[in-house]
Amino acid sequence: MRTVVRAALGEALSALRSEGVALPENPEIGLERPRLAEHGDLATNVAMTLSKAAAMKPRDLAEKIVAALNRRAAEGDSPIAAAELAGPGFINLKLRVGAFHAVIDEVLTKGAAFGQHPPRDTDARVLVEFVSANPTGPLHLGHARGTVVGDALVRVLRAAGHAVSTEYYINDRGAQVLKLGLSVRARATGGAVPDGGYGGAYVTEVAEWMKQHHPERLASDDDLALARVAGERIMEGVRETLGKLGVSFDRFVSERALTEEEGKLELAMARLEAAGLIESRDGALFFKSKGKGDDKDRVLKKSAEHGGDWTYFATDIAYHVDKHTRGFTHLIDVWGADHHGYVPRVRGALESLGYPKGAFEVLLLQLVKLIKDGQEVKFSKRAGNFVTIEDVLEEIDEATGVPGAGRDALRLLMLIRSHDSSLELDIDVAKKQSNDNPVFYAQMTHARMCSIARRVEESAEMAEARARGVLSVPARFDAALAARLTLPEELDILALCDSFPGLVVEAAASRAPHRVAFFVLELAQAFASYFTRMQKVHNEPILPQKSYRDAHPDWVATWDWEKTRARLLWLSAVRQVYANALALLGISAPERMHRDAPDEAPEAAPELAPEAPQG
RNA sequence: GCGCCCGUAGCUCAAUUGGAUAGAGCAUCAGACUACGGAUCUGGAGGUUAGAGGUUCGAGUCCUCUCGGGCGCGCCA
Numbered sequence A: 001m002r003t004v005v006r007a008a009l010g011e012a013l014s015a016l017r018s019e020g021v022a023l024p025e026n027p028e029i030g031l032e033r034p035r036l037a038e039h040g041d042l043a044t045n046v047a048m049t050l051s052k053a054a055a056m057k058p059r060d061l062a063e064k065i066v067a068a069l070n071r072r073a074a075e076g077d078s079p080i081a082a083a084e085l086a087g088p089g090f091i092n093l094k095l096r097v098g099a100f101h102a103v104i105d106e107v108l109t110k111g112a113a114f115g116q117h118p119p120r121d122t123d124a125r126v127l128v129e130f131v132s133a134n135p136t137g138p139l140h141l142g143h144a145r146g147t148v149v150g151d152a153l154v155r156v157l158r159a160a161g162h163a164v165s166t167e168y169y170i171n172d173r174g175a176q177v178l179k180l181g182l183s184v185r186a187r188a189t190g191g192a193v194p195d196g197g198y199g200g201a202y203v204t205e206v207a208e209w210m211k212q213h214h215p216e217r218l219a220s221d222d223d224l225a226l227a228r229v230a231g232e233r234i235m236e237g238v239r240e241t242l243g244k245l246g247v248s249f250d251r252f253v254s255e256r257a258l259t260e261e262e263g264k265l266e267l268a269m270a271r272l273e274a275a276g277l278i279e280s281r282d283g284a285l286f287f288k289s290k291g292k293g294d295d296k297d298r299v300l301k302k303s304a305e306h307g308g309d310w311t312y313f314a315t316d317i318a319y320h321v322d323k324h325t326r327g328f329t330h331l332i333d334v335w336g337a338d339h340h341g342y343v344p345r346v347r348g349a350l351e352s353l354g355y356p357k358g359a360f361e362v363l364l365l366q367l368v369k370l371i372k373d374g375q376e377v378k379f380s381k382r383a384g385n386f387v388t389i390e391d392v393l394e395e396i397d398e399a400t401g402v403p404g405a406g407r408d409a410l411r412l413l414m415l416i417r418s419h420d421s422s423l424e425l426d427i428d429v430a431k432k433q434s435n436d437n438p439v440f441y442a443q444m445t446h447a448r449m450c451s452i453a454r455r456v457e458e459s460a461e462m463a464e465a466r467a468r469g470v471l472s473v474p475a476r477f478d479a480a481l482a483a484r485l486t487l488p489e490e491l492d493i494l495a496l497c498d499s500f501p502g503l504v505v506e507a508a509a510s511r512a513p514h515r516v517a518f519f520v521l522e523l524a525q526a527f528a529s530y531f532t533r534m535q536k537v538h539n540e541p542i543l544p545q546k547s548y549r550d551a552h553p554d555w556v557a558t559w560d561w562e563k564t565r566a567r568l569l570w571l572s573a574v575r576q577v578y579a580n581a582l583a584l585l586g587i588s589a590p591e592r593m594h595r596d597a598p599d600e601a602p603e604a605a606p607e608l609a610p611e612a613p614q615g
Numbered sequence B: 001g002c003g004c005c006c007g008u009a010g011c012u013c014a015a016u017u018g019g020a021u022a023g024a025g026c027a028u029c030a031g032a033c034u035a036c037g038g039a040u041c042u043g044g045a046g047g048u049u050a051g052a053g054g055u056u057c058g059a060g061u062c063c064u065c066u067c068g069g070g071c072g073c074g075c076c077a
Helices: A002-018 A046-054 A058-075 A097-113 A141-159 A175-189 A201-213 A215-219 A223-244 A255-261 A264-274 A312-325 A337-352 A389-400 A405-415 A427-431 A438-458 A460-467 A488-498 A500-509 A514-536 A546-551 A561-585
Strands: A042-044 A080-086 A090-095 A126-129 A164-170 A251-254 A278-281 A284-287 A298-301 A330-336 A360-365 A368-372 A375-377 A423-426
Touching: A002 A042, A002 A046, A002 A058, A002 A097, A046 A058, A046 A090, A058 A080, A058 A090, A090 A097, A097 A488, A097 A561, A126 A141, A141 A164, A141 A330, A141 A360, A141 A368, A141 A389, A141 A405, A141 A500, A141 A514, A141 A561, A164 A223, A175 A201, A175 A215, A175 A223, A201 A215, A201 A223, A215 A223, A223 A389, A251 A255, A255 A264, A255 A312, A264 A278, A264 A312, A284 A312, A284 A337, A298 A312, A312 A330, A312 A337, A330 A337, A337 A360, A368 A427, A389 A405, A389 A427, A405 A423, A405 A427, A405 A438, A405 A514, A405 A561, A423 A427, A438 A460, A438 A514, A438 A561, A488 A500, A488 A514, A488 A561, A500 A514, A500 A561, A514 A561
Parallel strands: A126 A164, A126 A330, A164 A251, A330 A360, A368 A423
Antiparallel strands: A042 A090, A080 A090, A278 A284, A284 A298, A368 A375
């Protein structure tokens, strides 16, 4: 639809150019769907964006474009039926139905690639770093948002044609991992847990595992070596959890290997030193970040009395410098909003080293509140009473009886909010097998779409129609068949589908995967509404219902099968777009829902009407 | 105290990045419906976009201030 309309607009513009209007060769043509029906099917603001180049007032230019479009429309071979000047220079377009039907053609031709854009014509390489949780404990709910949003962002960026790699940075050196090692040792040997050490059941598990598989580590007094093995054990669990969430990384980067074995830390520090950005003070080394977006200088290397070690900040600079060194031109980090204070110093360091402004970008995610039984669940990591992602996944899988339900639920619920809005995750809603649960609603919609086609191809009552060759799902686009699609609901949904590829680009540009989630729910709702209205308002179900078949003994002969096939054609396109959108979120699109879930909860047992009439 | 984010319908949140009359889902009210996949569909009511000023053809969106909430302000990571 947009494709053919853009072509028509481009043609009108070049016609004007040949008449002497100063217009650029291949201008961007912005098209949007007006909110109000009387503003047409599509609207463009080209007259406003090109008015400067043409040295004309927006409305005057718009008038010329409108005239050109209407001239063409009168000749009868344009997708545009009528154009109208509106407001400050908008051009409202009324389209022929064929323009809507073209969406079906495009979707079925592109299939799973509808919404995917070709690689961008640039050398830009993007690296998205996300999760990067310390290997000091299992992933908990606080990590879930960054994990899911980061992963969905990557999918969206790739769909928009960006070259993207992903990395998980493992902070496997430094004080925190050492504390983990000491906590494990304490648990294994019955000693006291160190100050600020880790509690929680998982520490006990690691301690038990250590006794079994690495008793020599416990016997040795090399705390660093012990901590390292414990950290690796934790990371195994983290990777498993990521797998269950459907998240994979191109690379896991070890802070220890990067800095200690590969020497990247010295390299980065030498560059800072050479640039005169390091200052020695109070026995420590400082990065002169003050005035570079930060409000004070920051320690790179601690003084002897604080252990003399490099700080996390120093190694993080090394990591980010290394990202650039490896050829990535644009770095995106996904962090929790509680780290926002850390952004200026990293940015300051990278810009001081000459990397372009804007090459380092941080997506900050607001916090997640877990709601259970209508109450907020508070948790603290140190005390160990946090909710792990594993627990949540398991709880939802069990409650629904559907393996993978937890992953889909967690993913959609994390993606249904903008990144800078805090998020309430109601675990009780996530477990529901009803339409109050957006996850269930979203997936059921896809299952319903599939069930129609299944009915056509498999059901016993349609056997005779199949046998007579009047009923089948069209294999490819057929303009004559599509011409039977004239209901406003059908055309509206095609218009919505048509907006999907553009939406992907916008979602990528604004780092907003949640917009894809909203698209899914909007399409689901539009479909549900259409589906019901077909029966209740238009009295035109896609397939002949029992009532029709009973009333018409010769229903196979009297039914309008071509209209049915037109709708099946329509449906296969809509389903494709819907499935593509779900795939972009990493959420499965089931062909059928499990039916064995309990229909009614025990507490929903019918009660006697309080005022039942007596006799 | 300073910095960052947020404040939109009773609740949870959107808003095509500065565009036309601010929209959905729950909740509520009124109808229709007994099902081509499950309480579904249609419509109503609900708003000075926290408040005040400013920028311009045009502001929920940008700037300043006030109020309220969250987070951060370590030689932790």
